[in-house]
Amino acid sequence: RKEVEQDPGPFNVPEGATVAFNCTYSNSASQSFFWYRQDCRKEPKLLMSVYSSGNEDGRFTAQLNRASQYISLLIRDSKLSDSATYLCVVNIPGTASKLTFGTGTRLQVTL
Amino acid sequence: DGGITQSPKYLFRKEGQNVTLSCEQNLNHDAMYWYRQDPGQGLRLIYYSQIVNDFQKGDIAEGYSVSREKKESFPLTVTSAQKNPTAFYLCASSPQPHRIVISNYGYTFGSGTRLTVV
Numbered sequence: 085r086k087e088v089e090q091d092p093g094p095f096n097v098p099e100g101a102t103v104a105f106n107c108t109y110s111n112s113a114s115q116s117f118f119w120y121r122q123d124c125r126k127e128p129k130l131l132m133s134v135y136s137s138g139n140e141d142g143r144f145t146a147q148l149n150r151a152s153q154y155i156s157l158l159i160r161d162s163k164l165s166d167s168a169t170y171l172c173v174v175n176i177p178g179t180a181s182k183l184t185f186g187t188g189t190r191l192q193v194t195l
Numbered sequence: 196d197g198g199i200t201q202s203p204k205y206l207f208r209k210e211g212q213n214v215t216l217s218c219e220q221n222l223n224h225d226a227m228y229w230y231r232q233d234p235g236q237g238l239r240l241i242y243y244s245q246i247v248n249d250f251q252k253g254d255i256a257e258g259y260s261v262s263r264e265k266k267e268s269f270p271l272t273v274t275s276a277q278k279n280p281t282a283f284y285l286c287a288s289s290p291q292p293h294r295i296v297i298s299n300y301g302y303t304f305g306s307g308t309r310l311t312v313v
Binding site: 116118120125126127128129130133171173182183185186187188 | 228230236237238240243253283285300301302303304305306307309
């Protein structure tokens with residue numbers, strides 16, 4: 085089983101729609117979770133951290149479900165500028181805890 | 196402004212050549228990382244360093260080498276032993292030495308180097 089798994093998409097949604105992505109992780113001891121955004125041919129940029137109680141940043145809401153080992157990202161009122169690949173990122177605990185990146189879910193918002 | 200700088204943005208390598216990719220950060224971060232990304236694929240960890248003069252192999256270290264002589268700098272050499280070096284290379288840094296949970300800070304990435312074998 086992969087350490088971090090995401091549906092690659094693409095998700096094609098009209099402007100103004102609400103879209104949700106899920107991501108599952110395999111290590112139950114993971115404690116840090118993030119969503120990154122990556123535009124085509126650019127570097128990943130931190131979108132938001134994911135906290136245990138869930139958190140919101142404008143149109144974006146992130147949730148963590150430890151029991152089922154998944155995190156989610158909800159985007160409300162999608163904009164054309166939201167078109168990108170969204171990477172789920174999880175820390176893999178150990179003596180040298182590192183972040184592991186999912187392969188990403190591609191979102192295309194259309195007129 | 197603080198940040199992480201990679202150079203060059205584009206690099207062309209002939210068969211059998213070694214090339215070095217530069218990564219410099221002025222964020223005062225302890226840890227630095229090198230990732231490789233192939234088209235349509237996720238990031239794969241090549242090497243990482245938690246502290247000056249120390250570094251560890253990641254998942255795909257074969258054919259690559261690094262050094263960490265200064266906190267600010269973590270250059271990556273792609274050697275002729277790397278059979279398929281064409282890829283997008285990303286350098287990242289973070290403030291936490293990774294023996295503890297990253298305090299929800301995440302990594303900061305440079306803008307990347309596109310390496311092509313010609």
